[in-house]
Amino acid sequence: MELFEAMRTCRSIRRFRPDPVDECVLWQCLKAAGYAPSGSNAQPWRIIVVNSDEARALLGPAYRKGAAWSMGIYGVTRPPDDDNSRRARMTRSMFELVDNFESIPYYVMFLTELWDNLPDHLAGSAVYPAVHNFMLAARSFGLGTVPTMWFMECEDELRALLEIPEMWHIAALMPLGYPKGRHGPLHRRPIEELVHWNRFGDHRPAPEGLELPGAIEKSR
């Protein structure tokens, strides 16, 4: 798949078909993660591919608890069936993710080391490029995934179950499977608003005719 096609249709997928994922395809996505750069080429990250019944039994309830907590924070409830707004569809997909969490083919967990001598906001500089390569590769094989954090609701039990050494921190859990819906298009802010030129606050218009990510684009 062409690079830009993959990037501009690499939507977060929360609704999965039960179809199994071939292990060779999974390996290709893992391999993509392995290409990511890291400072001094140290690759201070690891992956645990999880699909055991024990982990499923732990993660399902934790994700439903995490979703309930988030929905409470944002004051969101299950939308009525006839509400087809973007927000309602988004909320519905969130519930569909957690309601069916146990039946997702794989959970791919990314772990990272933390370094004492680096400021906190630089800690993810090695692991998230690997996460993102994995996500792009999954997209290119027609698979879907989404970076999730609600493993935090059962982090101690999960760490014990997977025997994760203390030095490794869970940076993301990526559910992996074939999407029910389709990939892309993305909804993003116009890039001109996020880019400043030589001084924070100074923006420039993008050149005429440049196709921009803020616009809704067709995906294949």
Next chain:
Amino acid sequence: MELFEAMRTCRSIRRFRPDPVDECVLWQCLKAAGYAPSGSNAQPWRIIVVNSDEARALLGPAYRKGAAWSMGIYGVTRPPDDDNSRRARMTRSMFELVDNFESIPYYVMFLTELWDNLPDHLAGSAVYPAVHNFMLAARSFGLGTVPTMWFMECEDELRALLEIPEMWHIAALMPLGYPKGRHGPLHRRPIEELVHWNRFGDHRPAPEGLELPGAIEKSR
């Protein structure tokens, strides 16, 4: 460019030709950054494209100071001209980066917000996928870049010069230009060593015949 071709030849580039970078090509790379996913689609990151003389005058000495500090830590010195080992070439490219830092066409700085309610190691989950999309896009246009952190040697002065508000933290500075050398191949650990299955410490061999990133691969 094909996605996997971009990923597996997306080498860190530290030696640049003085050739200017067309602003339209730069915009395409910025646009790629804009496609990156982020929690709740908040896009809590910004870019400052920097190419002013004032910033060059600040960054050049800071990067040489940072390099000297790092080289001291690792006990590395400028290698003799006849040493053509991988380590010597790597060290030489590091010195070439900082010796010529002022003449690199652009410095693309990525900023991120930090959120109080997230653990530190999750802080980079939004900005580094954007950084990585930028890096892959640059690769696809034949440009080179490398995530660097030595801006820390002049961070206060740089923040003042670019008028960066307090809430934004510099996550990476990406020098951008056309490489002197070529892209790829990458040197990475065999992915089987980094991937665990259902329990930390349990590895599986990759399927027979799967081309793995640990091997040195030909690039175009």
